[in-house]
Amino acid sequence: MGFDPWNPDFVAYPYRVYDELRREAPVTYFEPTGQWLIARHADVNALLRDRRLGRSYLHVATHEEFGRPAEPEFQEPFWRVIRAGMLDVEPPVHTRLRRLVSRAFTPRMVDSLRPRVRAIAGDLVAAYVDKGGGDLIAEVAEPLPVTVIAEMLGIPDQDRHLLRPWSADICGMYELNPAPEAQHTAVRAASEFAGYLKALAAERRRAPGEDLISALTQIEELTEDELVGTCVLLLNAGHEATVNVTGNGWWSLFRNPGELARLRADRSLLPTAVEELMRWDTPLQMFERWVLEDIEVHGVRIPRGSEVALLFGSANRDQDVFEDPDRLDVGRADNPHISFGAGIHFCLGAPLARIELAESFGALLDRAATLELREEPAWKPGYIIRGLRSLDLTATA
Numbered sequence: 001m002g003f004d005p006w007n008p009d010f011v012a013y014p015y016r017v018y019d020e021l022r023r024e025a026p027v028t029y030f031e032p033t034g035q036w037l038i039a040r041h042a043d044v045n046a047l048l049r050d051r052r053l054g055r056s057y058l059h060v061a062t063h064e065e066f067g068r069p070a071e072p073e074f075q076e077p078f079w080r081v082i083r084a085g086m087l088d089v090e091p092p093v094h095t096r097l098r099r100l101v102s103r104a105f106t107p108r109m110v111d112s113l114r115p116r117v118r119a120i121a122g123d124l125v126a127a128y129v130d131k132g133g134g135d136l137i138a139e140v141a142e143p144l145p146v147t148v149i150a151e152m153l154g155i156p157d158q159d160r161h162l163l164r165p166w167s168a169d170i171c172g173m174y175e176l177n178p179a180p181e182a183q184h185t186a187v188r189a190a191s192e193f194a195g196y197l198k199a200l201a202a203e204r205r206r207a208p209g210e211d212l213i214s215a216l217t218q219i220e221e222l223t224e225d226e227l228v229g230t231c232v233l234l235l236n237a238g239h240e241a242t243v244n245v246t247g248n249g250w251w252s253l254f255r256n257p258g259e260l261a262r263l264r265a266d267r268s269l270l271p272t273a274v275e276e277l278m279r280w281d282t283p284l285q286m287f288e289r290w291v292l293e294d295i296e297v298h299g300v301r302i303p304r305g306s307e308v309a310l311l312f313g314s315a316n317r318d319q320d321v322f323e324d325p326d327r328l329d330v331g332r333a334d335n336p337h338i339s340f341g342a343g344i345h346f347c348l349g350a351p352l353a354r355i356e357l358a359e360s361f362g363a364l365l366d367r368a369a370t371l372e373l374r375e376e377p378a379w380k381p382g383y384i385i386r387g388l389r390s391l392d393l394t395a396t397a
């Protein structure tokens with residue numbers, strides 16, 4: 001088996017193929033998606049910081065000039081939302097949008113949320129352990145980050161159940177070569193989500209509260225599309241990967257019982273454990289970039305107009321950077337993993353994600369004397385956004 005992101009066996013364990021790519025073909029053209037795969041940590045890290053690449057090319061060229069087909073018209077509502085958020089634009093628009101929201105996500109601001117995150121995690125885990133366990137993803141991994149980001153933005157309680165399905169449907173468009181059905185589902189979800197947020201923003205503009213949506217409505221230089229795009233991005237990015245790190249992370253610990261025992265015995269390892277779980281089984285396996293000016297990587301010329309696929313999962317197992325990379329080591333001190341990205345799009349929510357993960361892993365270790373796997377979990381089909389369908393556990397207090 002080679003690089004095959006549509007093959008469930010590859011999705012379940014891509015790391016052997018990555019080893020081969022890093023050794024033998026660190027820069028290789030992948031015909032089925034028309035992308036250059038980049039496998040080594042040094043290259044992924046450098047290209048993320050290289051301004052000759054971008055998440056979009058539309059600030060410097062049209063689709064036609066870039067030799068790309070125009071997007072089908074039915075996708076317009078989707079791209080209107082997505083391209084109004086900072087993740088899919090480049091400077092100077094990116095700089096402006098990121099500056100406007102970054103104040104809410106500084107480590108100090110986010111640290112002030114810790115008691116609330118701890119309380120939510122504590123309640124969810126207490127209920128989970130009281131009933132003897134169940135699907136950890138549905139009962140703890142999802143509701144924790146969804147509740148936290150929904151509270152920050154001020155999404156009313158009764159509407160929060162809408163967020164997960166909208167986000168999952170929108171993310172369907174990010175997988176490689178999405179099927180037409182998935183594209184339509186993503187467009188529908190983006191339109192509904194945008195409609196919902198416009199109505200909510202109009203209410204908050206009239207009667208502002210303490211929440212982030214209210215604060216954003218007060219910023220004059222933010223257009224309505226940008227406000228909606230920013231909220232969609234924060235709500236989706238604000239939980240999607242955290243859910244998967246929680247699920248993948250526990251599954252990693254069950255596959256490495258010695259490391260689980262070590263963490264149970266020494267809770268001071270939680271911060272390094274969280275970083276290591278994000279490295280060892282990477283939740284976002286790949287990010288793409290457009291090549292805006294010709295580049296050369298290991299003697300391979302990649303011309304303007306190409307697309308590179310940066311293999312985060314591979315970079316995170318690079319033997320040139322990590323000692324004994326296939327070993328899960330919850331105490332790993334030197335851990336420059338790339339799971340939060342690098343460069344100008346470096347994850348804005350990293351400090352928040354770290355708090356959420358430390359609190360949820362900590363709460364489970366504190367409240368469940370034992371946690372046992374009921375059955376081997378299955379992976380969802382997605383490769384780029386990689387996570388488990390469910391994680392069934394028995395928990396005893």
Ligand code: HEM
Pocket residue numbers: 055086087088098149233234237238239241242245283284287288338339340341342344345346347348349350352353
């Ligand atoms: C463990 C959980 C998380 C992981 C692994 C993760 C990962 C990432 C990565 C890799 C990027 C950069 C993508 C690229 O360069 O193409 C990113 C961007 C972003 N993330 Fe996260 N993220 C996580 C949690 C969060 C949370 C909790 C938030 C909360 C708001 C968040 C908000 C964002 C935003 C707004 C961006 C766009 C930043 C920009 O374009 O300047 N993320 N994230």
